[in-house]
Amino acid sequence: MSKPQKPLFRVIRLPTVLAKTGVSRTTIRRLIKSRDFPPAHKLSERASVWNEAEVDSWLKARLGVA
Numbered sequence: 281m282s283k284p285q286k287p288l289f290r291v292i293r294l295p296t297v298l299a300k301t302g303v304s305r306t307t308i309r310r311l312i313k314s315r316d317f318p319p320a321h322k323l324s325e326r327a328s329v330w331n332e333a334e335v336d337s338w339l340k341a342r343l344g345v346a
Contacts, residue, residue: 290332291321293327293330294308294330300335300339301335301338301339318335318337318338
């Protein structure tokens, strides 16, 4: 029996990004505009997602965690 493959990356929606970072929607948008936060990836006209690893890396850099 084959072992289930782990996904290459996990995507998260805005509510999860807000919960993980603890900042507001407006702050996230401002940070994206100033290129200080990973941009969202458009899945469709109304659906945007973030790569969870990119958001986690941003958090680690902000917190100074190695």
